[in-house]
Amino acid sequence: MRQPPFAAPLLALLLALASFALPAKASVYISSDNLDLRNSLNLLVNAGHISIPLQQYPMPWRSILMDLNTIDSSNLNNAEQLALLHVRHYLRNAQSGPQTWVQAQVNTDPPRLSRFGRSVHEQGKISVARHIKGERFAARLQLNQRWQPLEDDNEQTLDGSYLAYNLGDFSVSLDALPLWWGPAQHSSLLMSNNARPLNKLRLDYSSNWPAAGFNPLHLSAFIGYNETKLQDISVSREMLGLRAALQVNGGIDAGLSVVHQASADEQGNHIPDNTMLSLDLRKGWQWQQQQFALYAELGFDGQLEDGENPAFTVGGEWHFNAVLWGEQPTRHTLAAEYTDTESTNFYQRSARLGEQPFYQHYRQNIGSGFAPDSRTLSLSYRMFQADGSGWTVQLGRSTRLSGDDQSQALLQRTQPLWGGLLEVGFDYQDSSADELGARLNWQWRF
Template sequence: MKGYRLARHSLPEAETERCESQHAAFLEKALRQAKQSTRGASITLGVANQEPLYTSFDTQVEDEQTSQVTLYGMGDRWAGRLAIGYVDGDRDNEYVRMDDSYLAGIVGNWQLGVGAIDRWWGPGWQSSLALSNNARPIPGVWLSRQMPLAPQSPWLSWIGPWDLQFIAGRQEQDRAVPDAHVLGARFVFKPLDSLQIGLTRLAQWGGEGRPQNFQAFWDATIGRDNGESSGFDDDDDPSNQIGGVDFRLSLNPGDVPLGIYGQFIGEDEAGGLPSKRSSLAGIDIVTGWGKGSQRFFAEATETVAGSWFGDRRHNVMYEHSTYKTGFRYHGRNLASTWEGDAKVTTLGVQQFFRNDVTVSLSLSRATLNDEGSTRAVLHIDGDEILQAADEQDITLAELRIGHPLLGGRLNWLLSTTNEAVVTYEKRERFTAGLQWTRDINW
């Protein structure tokens, strides 16, 4: 998990199992280091010719000029991290940041925390239809299980190991509804050794000029916000919500780990289920050729509402009639790196060497902003939105390399598109960046 260390000396069983299933020696080493490090510091320096437009589950090069100094510590029942960073880019005018800072404690088998940390809610490698690392992390509080233990009750034992997360945060002031709040919940369970299922719900509510009393909070919490069908007009609609389900099926044919996964997120509710759904599906396979391991994946994403299983509706996904800046934070989508109304197919390979060198290569074919219209409304002082201004068909190639250097780790990004993507400005076809981080433990 990018952005924070767990508040105990041993990592959750689920993370250890995931490491083992990927046969990645460098991940195993990282887990051992995290267990041994109880306090320390780190420094990060980064540079790029422009802010990278697209992100993935891999470690990111974040902006044109970045620097960050971090102090962290942990005990048996707590963990904390203070990160102070400086970012100099053309779009986001908030230069000094405390992203990746947090303070968390453990009560029983629950973790309670406050801070701004990245979350990846979904099974995809290239993108997620729920929360991802595409945008900066929203500051807020969270409550989550510390260990995903299975229920002891014979009536509930079929659920298997399970995890539950609640988050609450507040967005920036310079947006159509200033200081809007974000609520989120995710329940993940594993009824079979080979099957993991996730249920996700996210909501924007409140904010300047909007109801912020307990009734508005309760209506948002129970999902009573679906316009006139819930008894509201546009001015009273208490929240903007998305929700859905995802799964990962892990198989092992011929002792070769194979995963099949999918994610379906809807903008509205109909019959108790998400409707106007966006879809993501993929397959991955892990091999152990040579002195390392490899992961190959193919992933398809469509963020046109109603895609694959219904009537296609444009300018719906991640948009709202009241929260007109949409499901975004500082101009970047909180979920899909491709934004709404996109159709994308990605092929990728990740190579993990035993000397801590990683190489990732991906090739994507994408239709951005299908039908070429935009709905999001900016605040006069708000950050520009990184969405294609018109319909564009592009091919994107990305190369990411990570390796040890000068006692730390250096991550490279090289990406190119067959034509320049036009957002609020015309971007360069080529993006090149690097980011170096060194940990100092004591």
């Protein structure tokens, strides 16, 4: 398989050099692996305290510093105070907190349910990461040892690593970070964490001080490669991506995402180039101690034929605070989403290479984690407490174009343990045979 120019050995060398050259500090990015932090940020957006759109991750912390510094906590209600306390905790860690991170993860056989902040790409993994930050440079070196990866290869990876340079409102990074583009929690049509992250060169623009008369704008663009197997044919394709997001009048967050895959010729098979595009909107508001949001994403694929409809997701969130036991501040989040990717040619296919979608990276869809050619209704509940503990419940029901139905369920507990954070989860999926899976994940920072 053709190796991209941003190959793992080059990234490892640059990160290793940076680790000797820079003083140790922590991360500069709000990552796409923390649902509770995202909910806290969304709550502050709903209340009007943050004006920059936060529907794409990773996001530079500096893009929201001005808004965070102007919030007067004495004027906040209980829900807003918990959200601000939570966000500032992670900001302190990002500025001067623990620099080293260790993770151990074990999973059973499929099923595997992915969503924002939760993805599974192997049956077992041990990861060690180190953050480094200088005046303008920042880096994270993450080494992963994997067991039984889904792609049957790549037992050692640098997924989660980056080397970034900041110049005012711009930052450039060479990274292997997962992207999430769009407002939904359960699924994203173009870029999600369902597949392993691409190796890519990425440019971000985000202004703390927008020009007079203009709302804050965030731009993100990347060039990288996605690799997968179609039947027994290994395919490597150049991939370009662009996202623009801003908050328009009325407090509506709007986003435009574009992804282009180059053509490829592998073993006598020609795979044409393809362009996908999505538009998304999100509107949040609050009423007394409660927060609400409605959102939608509409996706187009250049391979759609006459009579085939675009894909779409519509959904809503409800956040409220209520103490169930003890005295800890507790937030409850309910989310409901409906995703339709039923059109056969959404995610691009070729009759010569079977029904497998081309829009994959190491055999997993880069976009929605739900079954292709399906309509899915999903509901979730998340309870979050100030010490980091909580519960997650998610239910989903998919109807495929073939007429087959599929149900999914997730139950997960998050609990502080031994100075780290433990996640214990069980998921269920009724496909060809009813299957129950389990996942154990523990993270420790020092």
